[in-house]
Amino acid sequence: KRLIKMARCPEQKGGLIKEYVSHSLGRWLDRQVCWNHRALSREFFSQSLRLGERIQLGSIWTSCLSIITDGMDQAKFRIPRIGHRKSKLLERLFRPTLHVAACWIHGFRLSFFVSDSDLKKDPNTQIEMLARSISAAFDKTGILPLGCQTQQDNCAR
Numbered sequence: 001k002r003l004i005k006m007a008r009c010p011e012q013k014g015g016l017i018k019e020y021v022s023h024s025l026g027r028w029l030d031r032q033v034c035w036n037h038r039a040l041s042r043e044f045f046s047q048s049l050r051l052g053e054r055i056q057l058g059s060i061w062t063s064c065l066s067i068i069t070d071g072m073d074q075a076k077f078r079i080p081r082i083g084h085r086k087s088k089l090l091e092r093l094f095r096p097t098l099h100v101a102a103c104w105i106h107g108f109r110l111s112f113f114v115s116d117s118d119l120k121k122d123p124n125t126q127i128e129m130l131a132r133s134i135s136a137a138f139d140k141t142g143i144l145p146l147g148c149q150t151q152q153d154n155c156a157r
Helices: 002-006 010-057 124-143
Strands: 064-071 098-105 109-116 148-150
Touching: 002 010, 010 064, 010 124, 010 148, 064 124, 098 124, 109 124, 124 148
Parallel strands: 064 148
Antiparallel strands: 064 098, 098 109
C-alpha cells in the first residue's frame, strides 16, 4: 500500500494496484482452503462423537483433521507479571520466562504446552506437540480421519 501511495506516474500506480489485488486475492483463496479444512475437521469430530465407529463409512473427501500450532512470545510470559510501573528494585529481580505454545485441533480441543525457556523450540518439540494432540484425539474418539492439514508459522529455527 505504501508503494502505491508513493508511485509517481499512473502507469506505475496501476501496475502496483494490480499486484496488490492479485496478492490479496491469493491470500483470500488460501484462507478459503483453510476455512474449508476447519469446517471438515469440526464436522468429522462432531460426527465421530455422535456416531462412533460408523463414521469410518463416511466419505473419504470429508475425512479431514485440521491442526494449527503456534508459540507465543516469551517476553509476555515472564513471571511474576509486573504492571506498567517498574521500580529499580523490581528491574533487578530475576524473572524467568516460560515458553507457551498451543495446538488447536478444530472441532476437538485446544491444547496448551508450557515449558522452561531453556527447552529447545525445534522441530522435535513441534512434532511432540502434534503427536500428543493427535494421540489425545484418538484416545477420545477411537478413530482418526484419513487426511490431515497442518498450519504452522513460518519461523525457521
